[in-house]
Amino acid sequence: MAEFLQFLFSGLTVGAVYALVALGFTLIYNASGIINFAQGEFVMLGGMTTVFLALVGVPLPLAAVVAVLAAVAVGLLLHRFAIEPARGADTVSLIMITIGASIFLRGAAQVVFDKRFHSLPHLFGTDPLRIGGAAILPQSLVVLAGATVIVVLLWIFIDRTLFGKAVIATAANRLAARLVGINTGHMIGFSFAISAAIGALAGILVTPITLTSYDVGTLLALKGFAAAMLGGMGYALGAVVGGLLLGLLEAFSAGYLSSKYKDVVAFLVILAVFFVMPQGLLGRAKVERV
Amino acid sequence: MERTTHGVAPLLEIENLISGYGRIEALHGVSMNIKPGEIVSLVGANGAGKTTLLRAISGVQSVSAGTIRFEGQAIDRLPAHARVPLGIAQVPEGRQLFAPLTATDNLMLGAWWRRADDLSAELARVHELFPMLRPLSRSTAGMLSGGQQQMLAIGRALMSKPRLLLLDEPSLGLAPILVDQILDAIVRLKSEGVTVLLIEQNARAALAIADRAYVLETGRITASGTASEIASDERVQRAYLGI
Numbered sequence: 201m202a203e204f205l206q207f208l209f210s211g212l213t214v215g216a217v218y219a220l221v222a223l224g225f226t227l228i229y230n231a232s233g234i235i236n237f238a239q240g241e242f243v244m245l246g247g248m249t250t251v252f253l254a255l256v257g258v259p260l261p262l263a264a265v266v267a268v269l270a271a272v273a274v275g276l277l278l279h280r281f282a283i284e285p286a287r288g289a290d291t292v293s294l295i296m297i298t299i300g301a302s303i304f305l306r307g308a309a310q311v312v313f314d315k316r317f318h319s320l321p322h323l324f325g326t327d328p329l330r331i332g333g334a335a336i337l338p339q340s341l342v343v344l345a346g347a348t349v350i351v352v353l354l355w356i357f358i359d360r361t362l363f364g365k366a367v368i369a370t371a372a373n374r375l376a377a378r379l380v381g382i383n384t385g386h387m388i389g390f391s392f393a394i395s396a397a398i399g400a401l402a403g404i405l406v407t408p409i410t411l412t413s414y415d416v417g418t419l420l421a422l423k424g425f426a427a428a429m430l431g432g433m434g435y436a437l438g439a440v441v442g443g444l445l446l447g448l449l450e451a452f453s454a455g456y457l458s459s460k461y462k463d464v465v466a467f468l469v470i471l472a473v474f475f476v477m478p479q480g481l482l483g484r485a486k487v488e489r490v
Numbered sequence: 491m492e493r494t495t496h497g498v499a500p501l502l503e504i505e506n507l508i509s510g511y512g513r514i515e516a517l518h519g520v521s522m523n524i525k526p527g528e529i530v531s532l533v534g535a536n537g538a539g540k541t542t543l544l545r546a547i548s549g550v551q552s553v554s555a556g557t558i559r560f561e562g563q564a565i566d567r568l569p570a571h572a573r574v575p576l577g578i579a580q581v582p583e584g585r586q587l588f589a590p591l592t593a594t595d596n597l598m599l600g601a602w603w604r605r606a607d608d609l610s611a612e613l614a615r616v617h618e619l620f621p622m623l624r625p626l627s628r629s630t631a632g633m634l635s636g637g638q639q640q641m642l643a644i645g646r647a648l649m650s651k652p653r654l655l656l657l658d659e660p661s662l663g664l665a666p667i668l669v670d671q672i673l674d675a676i677v678r679l680k681s682e683g684v685t686v687l688l689i690e691q692n693a694r695a696a697l698a699i700a701d702r703a704y705v706l707e708t709g710r711i712t713a714s715g716t717a718s719e720i721a722s723d724e725r726v727q728r729a730y731l732g733i
């Protein structure tokens with residue numbers, strides 16, 4: 201039982217991060233049809249920028265805010281100078297562009313930062329909490345709470361504001377969105393900005409537990425993509441469910457089988473979704489694409 | 491150039507418009523004009539290029555040559571979202587509602603460029619024109635019936651306060667009684683000063699309410715005149731009116 205709880209919590213913690221990355225994929229995919237493989241780099245930028253600002257003496261909260269803003273700026277630049285000029289290109293070309301951008305960002309991070317692993321202080325220390333015999337890091341709860349707040353705020357914004365509805369409208373019917381006068385280019389740029397912010401926040405929250413380095417984005421993008429596929433690409437709720445599920449699958453297979461299999465799970469999930477249920481878990485059931 | 495037929499400057503003026511899809515040309519130099527307050531009907535068979543022309547006017551279709559002027563101003567270089575505030579709104583073929591959103595959300599988004607304004611008067615005007623929509627404000631657009639969807643699509647376009655309303659086959663697939671309601675609404679809009687460009691499969695009905703008409707055949711205008719002239723043209727009667 202203690203073991204089970206242990207795996208459950210570590211699975212949920214990592215899963216929350218996958219869910220946020222998957223949500224980033226979803227937002228951009230819905231606004232533009234693009235699968236942004238540079239999504240993991242936003243997570244890296246959030247963690248690394250905070251680490252390096254903290255190293256030069258910037259107070260942690262300020263460092264975190266600047267890191268999020270920096271990621272947003274990178275997201276907007278990526279849209280403006282790599283995606284927008286290629287407007288009208290086919291999907292494969294656009295995916296290649298985002299993969300190129302992720303390689304570029306990783307290279308730049310290597311130069312601007314370094315190639316070592318870094319951590320951030322835990323928000324509430326490292327004394328584990330004992331829950332049912334399992335030892336839970338307080339930071340795990342911070343990650344879960346942070347992810348919950350992000351998801352809820354995003355949902356309120358999308359569901360309750362006219363701007364949020366314009367985001368849904370653009371995703372649901374781009375032609376109609378243009379015909380009513382929505383600048384769909386702005387909406388796509390906005391989706392890059394929000395996705396970058398969400399990714400950066402995830403990176404900042406989880407760095408104390410998982411550490412960060414210039415190249416953490418690669419695997420995270422893959423995991424986030426797997427999670428988004430699992431939930432049904434284009435479905436916000438699916439992204440969250442898919443992320444948590446993937447985190448749990450990883451934690452339990454690593455715990456009960458072997459940690460060797462941890463990263464294999466994501467690949468298996470991608471393959472399984474492709475061959476068995478291309479729509480993902482929620483793809484068919486849900487009408488609303490958020 | 492028919493710049494000032496009867497001395498009135500056209501609201502919309504199209505000259506030698508060429509447009510297509512990739513290498514396929516769909517419009518081979520179309521010229522037409524619409525004067526303020528008119529209902530102009532565009533008649534033509536399936537695939538003639540009617541939808542392409544409307545898309546070009548709204549700016550969601552690229553144009554390789556020719557000009558489009560609205561109130562004398564060339565608009566062909568303006569992006570679609572910059573044309574709505576000028577007063578051009580389109581009810582596209584197949585309605586193209588925002589299916590996951592409610593009817594009211596669809597209407598509010600129709601007024602996107604005026605989102606800072608108080609839109610209650612506009613909303614009331616749409617509900618008055620289509621009382622059928624009133625009880626449906628919280629219904630999901632994708633769940634509405636065909637007639638309700640068409641009225642919602644027209645209402646959404648009206649929310650932007652257009653001077654020129656472009657309608658692409660608004661009665662397609664609707665029961666006759668709904669077709670009549672929609673045609674009545676168009677006539678009423680005209681009386682309120684809205685200028686209309688109407689594409690209709692049902693050419694007879696369209697010509698009955700139109701002031702003037704153009705016939706479009708495989709990307710070319712082949713006839714134009716008052717609605718009654720076009721309705722009594724033998725070729726038109728044979729091809730489009732089934733006489």
Ligand SMILES: Nc1ncnc2c1ncn2[C@@H]1O[C@H](COP(=O)(O)OP(=O)(O)O)[C@@H](O)[C@H]1O
Nearest residue numbers: 511514516534535536537538539540541542543
């Ligand atoms: N998306 C498209 N891609 C390629 N060709 C198209 C497309 N849409 C329309 N066409 C072609 O352009 C021509 C005009 O089509 P359209 O404007 O839709 O005609 P209409 O509205 O009069 O039925 C047709 O030959 C049609 O096959």
Ligand SMILES: [Mg+2]
Nearest residue numbers: 540541542583
């Ligand atoms: Mg058509």
